[in-house]
Amino acid sequence: MARNVTPARKATVTVLAWGIGFLIFFPILWTVLTSFKSEGDAVAIPPVFLNFHWTLENYAIVNQRSDYLLHFWNSIVISFGSTFLGLVIAIPAAWAMAFVPGRRTKDVLMWMLSTKMMPSVGVLIPIYLLFRNTGLLDTRIGLVIVLTLIDLPIIVWMLYTYFKEIPGEILEAARMDGATLRSEILYVLTPMAVPGIASTLLLNVILAWNEAFWTLNLTAANAAPLTAFIASYSSPEGLFYAKLSAASTMAIAPILILGWFSQKQLVRGLTFGAVK
Amino acid sequence: MATQHSRAAARLMISPAVVLLLGWMIIPLAMTIYFSFLNYNLLHPGPHNFIGFRNYYYFLTDPSFTTALWNTIVLVLGVLLITTVGGVLLALLLDQPMWGQGIVRVLVIAPFFVMPTVSALVWKNMFMNPVNGLFAYFAHSLGLQPFDFLSQAPLFSIILIVAWQWLPFATLILLTALQSLDSEQMEAAEMDGASAISRFLFITIPHLTRSITVVILIQTIFLLSVFAEILVTTNGGPGTASTNLTYLVYGQSLLQYDVGGGSAGGIVAVILANIVAIFLMRMIGKNLEG
Numbered sequence: 157m158a159r160n161v162t163p164a165r166k167a168t169v170t171v172l173a174w175g176i177g178f179l180i181f182f183p184i185l186w187t188v189l190t191s192f193k194s195e196g197d198a199v200a201i202p203p204v205f206l207n208f209h210w211t212l213e214n215y216a217i218v219n220q221r222s223d224y225l226l227h228f229w230n231s232i233v234i235s236f237g238s239t240f241l242g243l244v245i246a247i248p249a250a251w252a253m254a255f256v257p258g259r260r261t262k263d264v265l266m267w268m269l270s271t272k273m274m275p276s277v278g279v280l281i282p283i284y285l286l287f288r289n290t291g292l293l294d295t296r297i298g299l300v301i302v303l304t305l306i307d308l309p310i311i312v313w314m315l316y317t318y319f320k321e322i323p324g325e326i327l328e329a330a331r332m333d334g335a336t337l338r339s340e341i342l343y344v345l346t347p348m349a350v351p352g353i354a355s356t357l358l359l360n361v362i363l364a365w366n367e368a369f370w371t372l373n374l375t376a377a378n379a380a381p382l383t384a385f386i387a388s389y390s391s392p393e394g395l396f397y398a399k400l401s402a403a404s405t406m407a408i409a410p411i412l413i414l415g416w417f418s419q420k421q422l423v424r425g426l427t428f429g430a431v432k
Numbered sequence: 433m434a435t436q437h438s439r440a441a442a443r444l445m446i447s448p449a450v451v452l453l454l455g456w457m458i459i460p461l462a463m464t465i466y467f468s469f470l471n472y473n474l475l476h477p478g479p480h481n482f483i484g485f486r487n488y489y490y491f492l493t494d495p496s497f498t499t500a501l502w503n504t505i506v507l508v509l510g511v512l513l514i515t516t517v518g519g520v521l522l523a524l525l526l527d528q529p530m531w532g533q534g535i536v537r538v539l540v541i542a543p544f545f546v547m548p549t550v551s552a553l554v555w556k557n558m559f560m561n562p563v564n565g566l567f568a569y570f571a572h573s574l575g576l577q578p579f580d581f582l583s584q585a586p587l588f589s590i591i592l593i594v595a596w597q598w599l600p601f602a603t604l605i606l607l608t609a610l611q612s613l614d615s616e617q618m619e620a621a622e623m624d625g626a627s628a629i630s631r632f633l634f635i636t637i638p639h640l641t642r643s644i645t646v647v648i649l650i651q652t653i654f655l656l657s658v659f660a661e662i663l664v665t666t667n668g669g670p671g672t673a674s675t676n677l678t679y680l681v682y683g684q685s686l687l688q689y690d691v692g693g694g695s696a697g698g699i700v701a702v703i704l705a706n707i708v709a710i711f712l713m714r715m716i717g718k719n720l721e722g
Contacts, residue, residue: 161529170530176522177539180599184542186566187554199564202573245452248445256442264450266713271453273709274461275657277681278702281695282463284686305456312449337441366547368660369678373686383660386549390556390664397557397564404550415545416538423608427646431605 184408191215191401198397214402222385224406231381231407233296234371235364238303239357242311245304247353250315251345255327265316268309269428276306276369287374294376302370307360313428314359318352355421358414365411382407461702468695475689487696491684496672497697500680501704503587507594507676508655514595515651516644519602524636526603527610537607544600548660555593556582556665586666586674593661598654602647609643610636649712656705677701 189205190198197208218224253261283302284293292298322345330344368383375384386407389400415422423431468487472480491497526536543551559565560581568578581589613636621631657678662668668675668683675683681701685694 166529166531169525169528170532173525173528173530173536174532176525177536180596181539181542183551183554183559183596184546186558187550190558201569203566203569245449249449252442252445256438258439258442264446268449268453270709270713271457272653273705273712274457275678275698275701275705277657277659277678277685278698278705279460279464280682280698281467281685281691282460285463285691286460305452308449308453308456337438362545366545368548369657372549372660372663373682383547383549386547386553387660387664389553390549400553400557404554408546408550411547412542412545415541419537419541419604422541422544423605426601426650427605427643430646431609431643 184412187401188405189401190398191405193398193401195396195398198401214398215406218399218403218406222388222403224385224403227380227382227385228406230296230375230379231365231383234299234303234379234381235361237296237300238307238364239311239360241300241304242308242360243315243353243357246308246311246315247349250312250319251341251349253312254316254319254322255324265313268312272309280373283370284373293374294379296379299371299374299379299381302374303364303367306367306370307363310363311356311360314356314425315352317424317428318355319349321352322348355418355425358418359421359425362411362415362418464695464698464702466695467691468699470692472691473689474691480692483692487692488700491693491696491700496675496680497700499672500675500677503672503674504656504676504678506587507591507658508652510588510591511595511598511655512648512651514591515598515602516647518595518599519606519647520640520644522599522603523606523610526607537604541600541604543597544604546597548597549664551597552593552661552664555589555596560589582666583670586670590658590661590665590674593665594655594658598651601651605643605647606640609640613639645715649715652708652712656708677704 191214192210192212193204193208194211194213197204200208253265287293287298292301326344326348327340330340335344365381366383368387371381371383372387375381380388386400386403389396389403469482469484470480471483471486522540526533526540530536557565559567562568562578562580565578567581571578579585617635618631621635626634658676659678659682662674662676662679663682666674668679672680677697678701681694681697684690684697688694
């Protein structure tokens with residue numbers, strides 16, 4: 157807004173906004189700080205904020221005790237695997253719907269969105285039994301399949317809204333110049349579509365990384381990603397806040413950083429282009 | 433522009449996605465429907481008899497169903513209320529001129545990227561725990577009795593946790609919408625002598641309607657199936673005080689191994705979600721066309 161405001165007002169707004177921002181962020185900050193405390197400092201009364209003996213032992217213990225790297229790797233494989241697979245299926249579909257729209261395109265898109273409305277719990281039993289009978293229970297490939305199908309509608313929608321914005325005239329111009337369908341896709345469309353595909357990839361990795369229904373219900377020791385690994389800290393067993401915090405910090409740090417980079421695309425992507 | 437040829441190609445390109453989604457919709461759902469009519473428990477071997485609607489009868493007449501239904505509604509509406517009202521207020525604040533707006537945005541958006549199991553456990557242990565939690569410490573230092581959030585107000589506590597996760601989402605979307613508001617229109621209204629309140633009511637709010645609708649739609653999809661937050665904090669308890677429909681069906685399916693009953697519950701959840709979906713899609717359809 158270009159209106160002039162008094163410095164006093166600007167200062168008030170700044171203090172208020174920083175204060176609220178700090179409050180909202182505080183649980184994350186507190187988790188990160190606690191991860192560097194000893195278990196004694198973690199529950200000290202009064203609580204210690206910065207003036208404690210900083211230590212990395214929690215990180216070492218978490219890594220030693222619980223095969224943290226395996227779960228981290230599982231999260232990577234599951235979130236990236238399902239996103240890549242989803243993109244392979246969704247890119248052609250979204251491309252076709254954006255550039256060769258038919259009478260039913262809108263209906264197909266709405267129908268895809270409506271499949272997201274089906275609660276996962278409605279198909280929990282068949283998926284669980286199918287997985288149990290085919291040996292897919294507690295495997296990474298099983299979760300990749302489920303998460304691909306879960307996120308496919310969102311991937312198609314996101315890509316569709318990005319592709320929609322590529323001007324159709326440019327394709328016509330390419331065709332006039334005698335471009336074949338193949339070279340049209342390869343040399344005209346792909347370079348323009350890459351940013352949209354990248355945003356979709358980023359957002360879906362975030363969504364899949366944090367997915368916590370199927371990952372909790374379909375995995376045990378072997379394929380559990382970080383969501384399920386952290387859940388194993390839910391049973392209280394003495395002093396464990398610092399270790400919980402260390403495990404949590406490691407689980408959220410990569411995605412928090414990715415997320416901060418993707419803020420702008422987040423709004424567009426998750427509202428299916430309805431809010432820009 | 434599209435030729436016969438490209439239409440056929442387009443259909444071919446769309447079909448894998450459509451076929452997979454159709455399969456994902458129909459096959460497991462058909463199985464759930466089939467199981468829901470059987471007397472089928474994984475702990476009891478033997479033939480699975482067809483028992484008609486008895487699973488549905490038991491599920492729907494169980495008092496925990498009514499509780500879970502009510503809890504689901506309270507959870508969804510509670511979180512929606514906090515996040516949309518809070519989101520509008522926060523977005524209005526963040527839209528004002530200030531120093532370091534980018535950093536505040538980063539702080540506010542952060543909870544959205546925290547996985548549900550982490551945020552639930554952090555809140556449960558480090559804030560809401562009646563002995564070691566920060567809230568208990570604050571209560572003590574004010575001379576009050578610490579409040580045992582998760583056993584005395586379990587549903588409310590879960591609403592708080594989930595709202596913390598979704599407030600950033602609502603704020604970010606509403607802020608984006610606010611920033612696209614035409615400032616000339618605002619200035620014109622101001623010059624015509626419109627008060628701050630009437631500017632807010634007659635310009636800002638109508639401008640935000642579409643984004644608020646989107647926020648409600650997307651959040652409802654996710655909020656209807658809140659699961660991990662309940663699993664790691666209260667396990668649905670005490671009793672069924674914080675059990676929502678998703679958690680109830682999960683318990684019946686994977687804790688009691690009651691395939692028949694769990695399936696009936698799953699179908700009930702699907703039907704209820706569809707009622708909400710039809711209602712929402714109408715609302716969205718109307719709002720997004722314009």
